[in-house]
Amino acid sequence: MWNFNKQNRTMKRKLEYRWMLWCGIWAVVTFLAACDHLAKPSSSGRPYEVLVVVGDSLWQCPAGRALFDVLDTDIPGLPQPERSFRISQTDPQRFNQVLNIFRNIIKVDIAPNQYTQTKMKFTRDVYARPQVVLTIQSPNEKDFAAFVQKNAQSIIDFLVKMEMNRQINELEKKHSEVVSYLADSIFSCQFWAPVEIKSYKKGKDFFWASSNTASGLVNICMYSYPYEGPRTFNKQYVLAKRDSVMKANIPGTEPRMYMATDTLCTSVKPIAVKGEYAMETRGLWKMEHDAMGGPFVSHSRVDTLNNRVVVAEGFVYAPEKMKRGLIRRLEAALYTLCLPGEQARELKASIPEVSVVAGKEQE
CATH class of the missing domain: 3.40.1000.10 (Mog1/PsbP, alpha/beta/alpha sandwich)
Incomplete structure (x- = not known):
């Protein structure tokens, strides 16, 4: 009887230690997540401002002009011409902690040895909150320009809806x-x-x-x-x-x-x-x-x-x-x-x- 009670107490202590360990892990994960949230600054820029991260020379080439023309498209249904976005551009070498907190960022990544096709992907809250970073990857400038022109409306709609969802979040609060x-x-x-x-x-x-x-x-x-x-x-x-x-x-x-x-x-x-x-x-x-x-x-x-x-x-x-x-x-x-x-x-x-x-x- 004594051995049974002793074994029971030992098992109970092991379960308590295991529970305390899991609680500790959960607390650490929660703390780190909170720190990550607090560590990121608030994003900068006004609604519908976009920062394009692309080399200065490429920005002036047909590939860069193709992306500029998409972002510079007029909004339908207004009595006078107004472009869809306020556009800024910076070379990747100047893309620092001051600029990377922009609310909307488009990164242009053209690498012949790295990509075989052009595609887009997006990430949220990389450098600041709330933020979206849209990356366009392509093997060459010609394919990049063709892809941007073909998907012009999708790029515009994506950025507009992201901004609207931010405004919806604000409306929910006030x-x-x-x-x-x-x-x-x-x-x-x-x-x-x-x-x-x-x-x-x-x-x-x-x-x-x-x-x-x-x-x-x-x-x-x-x-x-x-x-x-x-x-x-x-x-x-x-x-x-x-x-x-x-x-x-x-x-x-x-x-x-x-x-x-x-x-x-x-x-x-x-x-x-x-x-x-x-x-x-x-x-x-x-x-x-x-x-x-x-x-x-x-x-x-x-x-x-x-x-x-x-x-x-x-x-x-x-x-x-x-x-x-x-x-x-x-x-x-x-x-x-x-x-x-x-x-x-x-x-x-x-x-x-x-x-x-x-x-x-x-x-």
Whole structure:
């Protein structure tokens, strides 16, 4: 009996030691992870700024010009030309601790003896947080230029969606309580919009909320109408619904003035939001019989629980300002819309598929 108890106590001590060892390992791993997080500085640069790390001479060659032309592409749906990104360039020899904390970095790696094909890959938070580093590897300049030109839209979409996801994270922490209340009370939806949007007007199955500022006016509106099958999602139908809703709810300073769509400068295309079909409408609005106007972007989505189309739209009035940052911030907000039955955890602007942006994410 004595030997049995002694063996039992010995086994118990071994189990306690093993448990203490695992707790110690877990504590060390957690501590190191926390130190790694704290050790990395906050990324620098404004939204939609990109630093290209490429040799000075290569930057001036056709390969470098091909990448520059992609990043320098104008944003669609704005009343004046505005390029997609603010572009900076540095030679790899000057890429130091001051520059490597840029929020968006593109590294150009052309090595004939190292690569047999051109591909892209991306990594997150390499030198700072939050940060994305997109690396384009190629065996030669000719293949590099051809690859960049072929995948131009994928490169633009990738960087834009990364920025929008950062803005969505910011909206989650701080957003307009007015818009959230209106979206919930009228449509039973969750919706996060920029915090400065506080003034509002309600209508039937409609609300319009605005920052009501003297300059850089940003606006969010939501409305709904019955879903009538596939014909609900064509350009003519979508724009006709928009015009009827805006005419009834957003009048001008005089009775003959009302908001309308500049149909010649507006485009629609199907997109995926939370894995479901949606229609993106992007273009220009105008105030009939007035000089006001500006860009807008909207998402039209099917609320299957209530058999209706819910439209969330952001539009800008800022004649004295560049509008890239304003409209893209509102566009990011559109991705936060959660229809009845959807989960908030699914928020995020969809990133292009890995099969398009070649190469898997490197952790």
